[in-house]
Amino acid sequence: MSSSPRTSTTPNRVDSDPVATYARTGNEDGANAIVAAFSEGPLNGISTEDSTLYEWIDPDAVDSLLESASSEVKLSTTIWDHPVVITRDAVEIYAQTDL
DSSP, X not given: OOOOTXXXXXXXXXXXXXXXXXXXXXXXXXXXXXXXXXXXGGGTTOXXXXXXXXXXXXXXXXXXXXXXOSSOOOEEEEETTEEEXXXXXXXXXXXXXXX
16 A cells, blocks of 8 residues: 655554665765665665655755754655665665554
């Protein structure tokens, strides 16, 4: 079952290791890191054509949050029906869970 974009910022419960981890490099912005995380490894080829990243999250808000935090920050959300955890250093994507 597919969830609709922007209905919640709380991902499904994550009880396992990520299926993909992408290390952010240098000044790479959040949107590029998220797209790269979904396009590499076992998620390569996942159908992202039905919706755009901007329908799931506001990348500018993610960048502002990560850049302005005075301590480590961890953002959990759902993107393209996958639970995702975003930090300053990495994007972790978890397997889809049944609703």
